[in-house]
Each structure stands twice: as structure tokens, then as C-alpha cells.
Amino acid sequence: MLFNISNNVNALIQDEIFDNYEITIEDYWKHNGITVSTSLIVLFQGVEYLMKSKITEKSALLLIENNKYDWPSLPNKTDRNFDELQTISGENLLGVFCAVLPQNFPILAFVDEYKELRIMRNKLVHSTGIDNLEYKYIIGKILNIISYFYNPIKWIELFKDMSTSDPTFGFWDMDLESAYFYQILDFIEESVPKGVLKSYLPYDINSRRYSCPECSYWLSRHLSIDINPKWSFLSPNKPTSNKIECLICRREYKVQRKICSNKNCKGNVISENEVCLTCYNHMD
Ligand SMILES: [Zn+2]
Ligand SMILES: [Zn+2]
Numbered sequence: 001m002l003f004n005i006s007n008n009v010n011a012l013i014q015d016e017i018f019d020n021y022e023i024t025i026e027d028y029w030k031h032n033g034i035t036v037s038t039s040l041i042v043l044f045q046g047v048e049y050l051m052k053s054k055i056t057e058k059s060a061l062l063l064i065e066n067n068k069y070d071w072p073s074l075p076n077k078t079d080r081n082f083d084e085l086q087t088i089s090g091e092n093l094l095g096v097f098c099a100v101l102p103q104n105f106p107i108l109a110f111v112d113e114y115k116e117l118r119i120m121r122n123k124l125v126h127s128t129g130i131d132n133l134e135y136k137y138i139i140g141k142i143l144n145i146i147s148y149f150y151n152p153i154k155w156i157e158l159f160k161d162m163s164t165s166d167p168t169f170g171f172w173d174m175d176l177e178s179a180y181f182y183q184i185l186d187f188i189e190e191s192v193p194k195g196v197l198k199s200y201l202p203y204d205i206n207s208r209r210y211s212c213p214e215c216s217y218w219l220s221r222h223l224s225i226d227i228n229p230k231w232s233f234l235s236p237n238k239p240t241s242n243k244i245e246c247l248i249c250r251r252e253y254k255v256q257r258k259i260c261s262n263k264n265c266k267g268n269v270i271s272e273n274e275v276c277l278t279c280y281n282h283m284d
Pocket of ligand 1: 212213214215216246247248249250251
């Protein structure tokens, strides 16, 4: 939801709407405030689902709120669908969740975040709302929550799956549509401070970044404007490394280490097809 708004903002920037009519990007986000609020509510619901999934790994019975006397478990009672039973929520959910957690779960940090999110969600659902709720805050929380339940870089895989599992994925052009994943990576980078993003990437964001021989090829072939995302990193990050890994297509490519022929470029990472992955010019 937030990514879609950000895409609209980028389209408006490209059409120079913000420069030509006295509208600011902040105005646009403010206008979409209901979507931003809804995102936080859905995020909180997602956190509760994740907590319930952890509890269910132990036993789904722990999720049932009904008095045990009312359980339809005796021989003379009729079976009832699990969905028809009342399940725990709020404080009870948090209590049961903490009781079943594996030892390596960062419980202290999580409980604080859960409580903070719950207060905000309650303000949105039951009260007067939150002034100036920033979409960037929600993005930061999403990365954080995913890292607690999976690992710090799992979001890349989850978001990638989200785009490739779209039933229309590949109808137009699979390579190009896959390369468009750069927009999600860019969106995340715009949304969280560099120091924070650092913890959620498998590579050092402060090191040199390169174009991907494949992703940049498909994007530049299909698009009239110059879009050349830099989401590839040397692996390992050493002067002699002859391999890069791309976060957009999640593939690795061999590279040659030689000086770029473009005098204005200091690049020395060249694709097998003789394209400099720093300035994206073809070598003479
Ligand atoms: Zn790539
Ligand atoms: Zn170059």
C-alpha cells in the first residue's frame, strides 16, 4: 500500500508536478493519510498473526480463549470448527507468546515494540488517531518485526516473492518485471536512514555499489529514460574480487577487474560483456 503511494509520488516528480504547481510531497502523503493509518493497523494484525503462528508450533489449543468446560472435546459433544471458537488477543496473547518463545528470541525489545504498536493501533481504531503518522515509521517497524521472526535480511526474499507471485507476473516480460524489483529496494532505502538500512542488508551499504549486467540491460533496453539502479555488490568486498551479487535479481555475475576506458570514470569493475558497472558505458 505504501509502496504504491510512493510510486505515484515518483511519477508526479517525473512529470514535474510538484515544481510546477505549489504542491509538496508532504501534501500528497497527507492526502493519503488514511492509507498510511490502515497500513499500521494491518501491520499490527500481521504481528499478531506471526505471534499466533509461533504459539501454534507448540499447540493451537493455547490460542483458545473459551472456558475449557465448553471445549467440544468430550465424546458426546459435536465437533466445532476452530474458527468458531474464541481466540485470545491483547495481553493474553502477549503472555502466552512469551511463555512459548525460543530462548534466542529478543523478547525484551519485542515486547516494547509490540506495546508501542498496540497503543498506536488502538489510537487509530478506537480513538482520535495519531497526528503526523509517518509512513517511514511504519516501514522501519516492518523491517524490524520481520527481523525478529525470521532474520534481518528476510524482507528482501518476502518482498521479492510478493512481486513474483503476482498472477500476472511474467505476462509482459519476465526479465524486465523482475528488474523492476529495484523500485522496492529504492523505496526501502528512501524510507529508512542509512545507518538503519545497514542492519537489514547482506552487504555493506557504505561500500561501492554497481549496476547489474542483466537488470540494467533489460531496464535500459525497454525504457526511454535513463534508469540504472545500483544494487550490486562485490562479493567478497575486496579489490581483487571477480564476482558481484545483485540484490534485484538475486544472482551473481563474474566481473573483470580492469580500468574503465571512460576518462571521467574511476570504475574498475567491468562486466563480461565489456560494460563498466560503475558508469554503465560500453568499453571502447
Ligand atoms: Zn540483477
Ligand atoms: Zn566506467
